[in-house]
Amino acid sequence: MDIFLSYSSADRKVAEGLREELGRQGVTVWSDPGNSSLDWRGRMEDGIRSADAILVLVGPRDGTDEAQQLTWRAALEAVWQDPSKRLVPVLLKGAELPTFVHSASSGEIQAVQVENSRDLRSAAQAISEVVSGSRGVDRSFGVSYEEPRSRSAFSFSVPQNGREERLARLSEMKQAVESLKP
């Protein structure tokens, strides 16, 4: 299985570690430190097009890296073009799920939460199982647990409640524009 790994420069160390661990599990990972040049963009888009799945690694400070933004856009267009291509968000501790993930599919999206970025073997295990479809959802999104967590990474289903927010935004826009009518 070929996987494309999107990450920001701030998370490079974790990304490289994940790539190594996934490689040990027989997964080919395409990743290339981005620099937003046209050459890099072409390679990146080719990598996404040929991948079976796209991992979107998100750290707590992500979202402003230009190269990362370009990969997010390309990833979104790729899954729209080919719905069989899986998009798997991988959230590091403290990271928020980027809004665009909700737009990738109207069906279920399974994500991986990495609780301990020092145990990338467990993270890679969770990722490869989610990508292959052999792992169900470990936990509900946003649920907190009282017992000590025994896993360094777990999978969860991305809640698809963005439709209500979009409708509310459209309603707000409409009210504002209609206020201009005589």
Add this chain to the structure above:
Amino acid sequence: MVDGARRKVREHFGQGKLASDPSKAVFINCPYDSDFEETFDAIVFATVCCGFTPRSALESGSVAESRMDRIVGSIFSSKYSIHDLSRCRGEGSEQLARFNMPLELGIAMARRYMTTNKSKRHDWLLLVPDGHVYLKVVSDLAGFDPMRYDGKTESVVPRVMSWLATRPDAVQTPTPKAVLAELPRFHAEKARLQKEWGGNLPWADLVIAAIEISESMSGNEPDPGI
């Protein structure tokens, strides 16, 4: 206010609540002549479907403010803008390129560099058709890599939507396939409104038409996929 049964006019767009939330506004700097109308409409409709209010030089209507003042006002009250350089090429017997697009892109760029707060900084999308040698026309744009498309609505819609869906102020979007499926309905409604307004369709009414069609999409989205 109504000025006769056939020739209605509309108050200037961009006031009231819309003026106070630039983070949800996108200035559309694209050609809107008859050759480009379908693409322009597709960009406007896709923008609305993504939950953003489109602004345009077309919104100005018949007010006693200079066109440039109105355009600058619209750009400065939009956090985002989309620019298409299709018309920056030699045309007609004199082989002249149209420079309104680069001019308005320059205004948007100035807006960006005037803002030090990263979260409020103006952001733009540059669209260029395949094969366009835009760097020969505006060499200062080297380094601001544009998104290329093949000139068709089927390719410009995903480009616009993937950009808007990844902005910090984005909401969940429908798929490009769903938007393209509803585009004929938007074209038809626009044609009907144009007739109703005697050819002077106010921007506000066009935007409302797009919003209403987009709202009706939310319960009936087809399967994902472009």
